[in-house]
Amino acid sequence: MPGDVGPVISMLYRRDALFSLATLLSENKSFKIVFGVVWIICGLLLLFFGLDSFRWLSSFRSKGSSIPSTKQPRRILGAGVGGILIGFLAGSTLSILLITSFATRQSSTLTPGGLLVAWLIPGLIVAPLAGHFSFLSRVLTGLLGSMNLVLLLTALGGVHTLATRAALLVVAAPVLTVPLLIPPKSRWGQVKWWLLNINTSFVGAMIFLDGIALFASPQDTSHAWLDLWTLLFAPDLGASESTIVQQWGTTAFKGYVAGAIILVLAGIAFEWYFDHCADEDVGEEWSDYLGVSTEQAEKDTEGRPDAAYMPEMGGSRAYGEVRAGILDVPQSLWARIKSHGRYRRGAPAAYGGYSEGRSTPLAEQPSYTERVASIRSFRRSGRRPARYVPHEDEEAIDGDFDVEFEGVYAYADQQKDGLHLAIPQYTSPGMPRIPSYSSEPHQSQSSSLISGSTAVEKTGEEISQKDLDNVSPPATAFSGDLASQESPGQVTATPSLLNAVERIQRAQQETRMDAESQSVCYASAI
Incomplete structure (x- = not known):
């Protein structure tokens, strides 16, 4: 009796069935084209632009309220287009894994249309969630990357046992997923960047080759590559496993494995180049x-x-x-x-x-290089200004104090040189003199002549109060012609004209004195 019960119990726990995902997809040509096109497009985007795609459309935000608020509007696509692609592939892949895990243990009547619905609906549900929540997209990226890594290791090393595949998945999932949950401003951000790059490259390479295998020949080898998803959770020594592993030693299957490795490395290198050099x-x-x-x-x-x-x-x-x-x-x-x-x-x-x-005017000054070199040498010395000490010790630290302020002194000398060049701009520029009034001795006190305009040729430093009081108009062609004329060139000096001329002369004198005082102040500042 015990010898008869054992086989019955083993058959109850191991009900094998022949199931092939590739064969089911190939039964309907239209569904085959849909699966192949979607896998090829998604695979290429994630392979070469997977890392950057998480920033595509990620700046879209919800419309803010009309009332001002300190709260930032929430992003609609926090994970960008990459999150949508990862969410769709994660939902559809998990659905296929559930279907294949049950179909390899008992007979299934699944049709191509039912497989398309079971593949499409979960992907469309998870895609917007992963696109909105960046945390969810990172978790799904790590899980998808670990599953595709286990598939590649299974094909590369010929893993035939379910326990080995499960152990590889248990180890790879946390290693490739947990670091992706690092906060953005952490010092381990570079590790997160590289793991995200590796995960998207694995997912993109394997999904792209799955789409190619739907249309490539030989058909048996291409189906064996597609049925790696069927084998992932298939029971050991089952009918499905024995059918799949027959093509593992062929040249075409080895070409798929080599192509996957090359695509993964190419995707990692291209994403590094694109993110660091081209995408700025x-x-x-x-x-x-x-x-x-x-x-x-x-x-x-x-x-x-x-x-x-x-x-x-x-x-x-x-x-x-x-x-x-x-x-x-x-x-x-x-x-x-x-x-x-x-x-x-x-x-x-x-x-x-x-x-x-392009540099600022300060950088274009002649002594800019010397000043920067002096200040940097002062900074590299690591010194600090000396503290105040009693008077008997001040002479002992004068030398050190001068050394520590070497950069400051160099900058002050430069400004002093520039100030010398700027002084002439603030001195008296030889302003034109307004027409002045001069009395003629042969005329009455109520009449006078208007002389021509003159220019003071002295600068602000050379003008004195005596010079300002004794300014007389020189003889000019205008004044000579005016004096030679009779009554047409003579102007009657009315009281209002005298007051106006006096006010103008007073204003001119005040202007000269202000210019002179400014020049004296700048000279004393030096």
Whole structure:
């Protein structure tokens, strides 16, 4: 009796049935075209643009309220187009795995139309959810990547046992999924980026080859490649497994395996190149530049005075104006390779798409290079300004104090040189003199002549009060002609005209005195 019960119990727990997913898909030509086109398109997008596709349309947001609010509107597609593709493939693939796991254990009457409905509806349900929730899309990406990795290892190593395939899946799923849940601003963000790249490359390569296998020949080998999904959860030594593994040693099947490996490596390399070299977001790049510059400037100037913007040291300029023209953006490795060693630290930063770097007027001054080199050498020394000590020790630290403020002194000397050049702009520029009134001795006191206009040739530093009081109009052609004329050239000096001329002369004198005082102030400031 015990010998007769064993086979019966084993048959109850292992009910094998012959099932082939590839054969079912090939029964209807229209359904075959639908499956093949969808798999090829989705596979190519995820293989070469899977990493970048998570940013496509991800900036779409819900319409904000008319009432101002600090709450940001929520994104409609948080995971972008890539999340939609991953969600569709994850829903449809999980549905196919459930169907094949039951169909390989008992007889199934599934039709091609029923398979299409069971494949399409779950994919359409999960796709919008994965496109909206980026967390869900990352989880599904890790699960899909681990399943496709196990399929490739099964075909590469000839794994025949269900326990081995399950163990590989249990190990690969958390390794490829958990790191994808790292927060965006974590220091492990680079690990997340690489795993997302690897997962999308595996999914894209395997799905693309599945679409190709629907139309490629020889048919038996192509069906064996498609039936790897059937074999994933098929029981050991079953009818389905024995049919599939017969084609594993053929040259065409090995070509599928080699093609999958090559496509995975090509997808990883292309996505790396596209993300780092070809796909540059100008807004994000400029924000990164400003962030790096601000952070570096805050570290460099922490605890270090600068005479240019510290009021207690005579400075009056803003902090941003001091840093104008010295933004030094760190270049990537790819940019340095393309420049072939022409990159020099300290050159003015290039902005936008200009081939030549654009600098501010401060960077164009002759002593800009010397000032930057002096300040950087001062920063590299790691020194800090000396603290105040009693008077008996001040002489001992004078030398060190001068060394520590070497960069500040260089900048002050430069500004002093520029101030000398700017003084003539504030001195008296030889303003034209208004027509002055001069009395004639042979005429009565109520009449006079108007002389021509003159120009003061002295600068503000040379003008004195005595010169201002004793200014007399020189003889000009205009005044000579006017004096030679009789009554037509003579103007009667009425009281109102006298008052107007007096006010004009007083205003002219005040203007000269103001210009002279400004020049004296600038000279004393030096």
